[in-house]
Amino acid sequence: xxxxxILALAATALxxxxxxxNLGKGQQLxxxxxxxxxxxxxDRPAVGYFKVEGGPVPVELxxxxxxxxxxxxxxxxxxxxxVVTMKPLLRAAVPAKGTMEFRQGGKHLMIWGINxxxxxxxxxxxxxxxxxxxxxxxxxxxxxxxxxxAEGAAMDHGAMGHDAEKAAPDAAKK
Ligand SMILES: [Cu+2]
Numbered sequence: 001x002x003x004x005x006i007l008a009l010a011a012t013a014l015x016x017x018x019x020x021x022n023l024g025k026g027q028q029l030x031x032x033x034x035x036x037x038x039x040x041x042x043d044r045p046a047v048g049y050f051k052v053e054g055g056p057v058p059v060e061l062x063x064x065x066x067x068x069x070x071x072x073x074x075x076x077x078x079x080x081x082x083v084v085t086m087k088p089l090l091r092a093a094v095p096a097k098g099t100m101e102f103r104q105g106g107k108h109l110m111i112w113g114i115n116x117x118x119x120x121x122x123x124x125x126x127x128x129x130x131x132x133x134x135x136x137x138x139x140x141x142x143x144x145x146x147x148x149x150a151e152g153a154a155m156d157h158g159a160m161g162h163d164a165e166k167a168a169p170d171a172a173k174k
Contacts, residue, residue: 027097029055031128031140034102036111038119040147048072048109048142052100052128059136060091061100063129070113072126077105094130119144 034050052061064072074089092107094100102108111124118124123141130136 026056027053029053029059029094029130029132029136029138031138034126034140035143035145036109036114036124037145038114038147044147045110045112046114046144047104048111048126049102049104050109050128050140050142051102052094054094054096054098054100055132056096057132058096059094059130059132061094061128061130062091062135064109064126065129066111066114066124066126068115068118068124069111071111073110074102074107075110076107091131114144 030053032051032053034048036046036048038046048064061074064074066072074092075086076089077084077086089107092100092102114124122144124144125139125141128138128140130138
């Protein structure tokens with residue numbers, strides 16, 4: 001091996017090490033967990049929940065997409081005058097070094113038309129789009145769980161779903 005080739009290799013190794021060290025320092029923006037609960041019947045949307053860990057600066061989640069689903073929407077359940085309704089959610093703040101969660105009873109994803117192959121594989125690859133770095137995309141495989149039983153959240157949510165949305169004037173506007 002010629003001397004300059006060895007130098008080049010050494011330089012590459014140094015670069016990689018430096019990169020790894022930077023990643024180790026401080027928390028990076030990341031999607032750390034998430035799952036999807038299928039709707040009780042095929043015409044019901046599935047619901048998605050996940051957790052995001054914030055990086056060094058505050059950002060906003062502005063979209064979640066999936067190539068293997070027909071439609072994905074971000075929603076938030078809100079209680080108004082004692083009635084729980086859902087509203088479309090356009091952005092969700094992720095605090096620096098904090099956490100942001102989509103969970104039952106609050107922010108959630110609604111997912112229509114998940115590809116059958118993804119359902120059989122038990123996971124749906126999703127892309128989470130944030131406002132930092134010119135819309136950084138973070139990919140995460142959401143574990144797909146079957147519909148909950150009669151007492152389950154997915155069924156309740158599905159039953160609440162469309163009627164509640166039609167009834168919510170804000171949701172109807174956009
Ligand atoms: Cu919803």
